[in-house]
Structure formats: C-alpha cells, structure tokens
Amino acid sequence: MLRIQITLPKKGEVYYHYLDILHDALVNAWVTAGATSEQITGMSALPWHFAPLGKQNKQGKMVHTLIVSTPDATLAQCLVKINPDDIFYARASTVEKVHFAGAEIKIEVDPILPNQNALGVLMLSPLAISDKTASHKKRWHKQLGQCDLSAAINHRLSRLAGRDVKLQVQPDTLYLRCNPDHSVLVPTKLMRNGKIVFVIGMSAPLVLMGSDHDLRLAWYAGIGEKTRNGFGCIGLAEYGLGR
Numbered sequence: 001m002l003r004i005q006i007t008l009p010k011k012g013e014v015y016y017h018y019l020d021i022l023h024d025a026l027v028n029a030w031v032t033a034g035a036t037s038e039q040i041t042g043m044s045a046l047p048w049h050f051a052p053l054g055k056q057n058k059q060g061k062m063v064h065t066l067i068v069s070t071p072d073a074t075l076a077q078c079l080v081k082i083n084p085d086d087i088f089y090a091r092a093s094t095v096e097k098v099h100f101a102g103a104e105i106k107i108e109v110d111p112i113l114p115n116q117n118a119l120g121v122l123m124l125s126p127l128a129i130s131d132k133t134a135s136h137k138k139r140w141h142k143q144l145g146q147c148d149l150s151a152a153i154n155h156r157l158s159r160l161a162g163r164d165v166k167l168q169v170q171p172d173t174l175y176l177r178c179n180p181d182h183s184v185l186v187p188t189k190l191m192r193n194g195k196i197v198f199v200i201g202m203s204a205p206l207v208l209m210g211s212d213h214d215l216r217l218a219w220y221a222g223i224g225e226k227t228r229n230g231f232g233c234i235g236l237a238e239y240g241l242g243r
Contacts, residue, residue, distance in 0.1 A: 001220040003078035003108045006084055006100055013054065014098050018196075019230045019242040022044055025098040026068060033046035035078040036081070037080045040175040040228075046072045047160050048079075049222035051125035051233030067108075067124060069136035071160070071220035080107075094190055103129055109127045111236055112216045119208045119215050121239035126184055126201020127224040129230040140200035144171045153223045157214070160221055165214050169223075173203040179204070188229060201231055208234075 008014070016022060030040045030048075039046050048070040055061035066087070068077055084103035090096070112119070129152045131139045141147050149169045157165040176182065182204045190195040201224075208215055222232035 001018070001071045001073075001109070001216065002079050003126050003220055004079060004101045005076060005106045006066040006068065006082075006087065007106065008064050008100065008103045012102065014100065015058060015060050015062050016096055016098060017094055018096075018187050019052075020191050021089055021094070021096050021098050022050070022063065022066070023229055024091075025087045025100070026050055026066070027088040028088055029082050029084075030075075030078060032083065033078040033081040037076060039075065045228065046070070046228070047221050048072070048075055048115050049227035049233055050230055051235075052230060067235075069108075069220050069222065069233070072218055079169060093192075098190060110216065110219075112212050113221060116212045117209060119219075121208060121234040122237050123201075123206070124198075124201040124233040124235040125231050126186060126203050128199050128201045128226045129224050133197065141184075141202065142200055143180070143200055144176060144182070144204055153218070156225065157217055157221060157223070161217055165210075165217060167208050167210040167214050167218060170209070171209045172207070175204050186231075187208050188226075197230075199226055199231065201226075205237055206234070211234060221237055 027040055031037060038044060051067040052063035053065040068079060070079055077136045084100040084105060087100035089098050129141045131141055152165060154165045154167055155168050183200050186199050187196050188199050188203055191197060207217055208218055223234060224232040
C-alpha cells in the first residue's frame with residue numbers, strides 16, 4: 001500500500017478542461033515507472049486512484065497537487081519510482097497540456113492506527129455512485145441520502161479485497177441539512193463528435209466505521225466508482241483541503 005502527494009512549487013499550477021487528461025498524464029508516468037498498461041487501464045486493471053487538488057477561476061480548472069494511491073503491492077513498487085517529469089500529456093483536440101515537471105513528491109504516512117475503528121474524512125475528489133435502479137444507462141446519485149451508502153462502498157471494496165468489507169459510512173447530517181445540493185457535475189471527457197461526458201459526484205464530510213483493515217483499504221483504494229478516473233479519494237477531516 002502506498003499513497004503519495006505530487007505538489008508543484010508555489011505559484012506552480014496546471015490548467016485543464018477535462019479530467020481525463022490528468023488520468024492520461026498519470027498513465028504515462030505509471031508506464032514509465034514500470035507498470036504495464038493492462039495493470040493500470042481497462043477492466044482487469046489493478047486498483048489505484050487519484051485526486052486533483054486545486055480550484056477553478058476565470059482561466060478554468062487548476063490543479064497544484066495530485067494525490068495518487070494504490071492498495072496493491074505490485075503497483076506500489078512502481079508508484080514509488082514515479083518521476084514528476086513523466087506526468088505529461090498534450091492533447092491537440094482541446095489544446096491542453098499537463099506537465100508536472102519540477103513537482104515534489106511526498107509519501108503520506110499511514111493515518112490508520114492499530115485497532116482504530118473510526119475515521120472522519122472529507123472527499124478530496126467527488127464520490128461517484130451509480131443508481132442501479134435507473135431505467136437508462138449510468139444515472140448518478142445526486143444526494144447521499146438517496147442510496148445505501150455503506151452497501152455501495154462495501155460492494156466495490158469487497159470485490160477488490162476478495163473478502164467481505166463491512167464499513168459503516170455515515171455522512172455528516174448537519175452538513176447535508178445545510179447543503180442539500182452537495183453534488184457536482186464533472187466533465188470527464190470530450191468525445192470526437194463534440195459530446196462531453198459527465199459524471200455526477202457528491203461531496204460531504206463522512207465518518208467511516210469498521211476494522212482498521214477495512215479503514216486502511218478505503219484510504220488506499222478510494223471509495224465509490226470511477227476511482228481510477230479521479231473520483232472517491234478521501235482525506236482526513238482534521239486537515240481540511242490543504243493549499
């Protein structure tokens with residue numbers, strides 16, 4: 001298991017329009033660090049996830065830090081070798097370029113203590129959960145109260161771990177009462193036909209309760225769906241959103 005922060009120098013920033021260019025830049029770095037494309041992309045890929053930390057202004061979306069994490073031992077051996085200069089991708093169709101040259105890499109300390117049974121977190125990237133009862137393809141939940149949050153999160157983590165994960169996930173009810181609209185429409189990709197692909201994600205403080213093994217898996221694997229595409233990354237609530 002390994003989780004790192006890749007941070008550009010002060011006043012360093014990368015602008016982008018669609019989330020997939022950050023994913024593709026990281027894929028390039030993964031492969032250069034020794035991972036195969038099959039290990040990091042596609043249906044049989046090993047688990048990893050990322051979150052872009054930044055903001056939005058008149059120039060567009062800006063990222064200054066990438067959180068990249070994996071619970072997998074094989075990918076962890078590659079992640080420790082990643083070079084920020086290899087986090088690079090340029091796309092002619094949208095005139096975008098991502099390059100993290102000059103960034104500093106910091107390995108995050110495991111925040112889960114032995115026998116710890118609860119963790120207060122914020123979503124560093126939105127939580128994506130699809131509505132399995134929807135009549136049309138890929139309808140996303142817009143409110144945390146719409147679904148069985150624990151079941152949705154445990155289903156994916158159990159599949160990744162090959163064992164039953166039994167987390168209880170409780171959103172901050174006061175936050176939800178004050179912020180009933182806590183979802184965001186994230187443009188993830190521009191298709192060749194000009195159509196934009198969106199994913200709806202949700203963001204609110206959460207409390208995760210369960211064994212230290214299950215808490216650690218959620219920390220390193222991310223929660224919810226579309227994690228390899230930049231969703232479901234959690235951070236400690238006590239630290240806030242950082243820079």
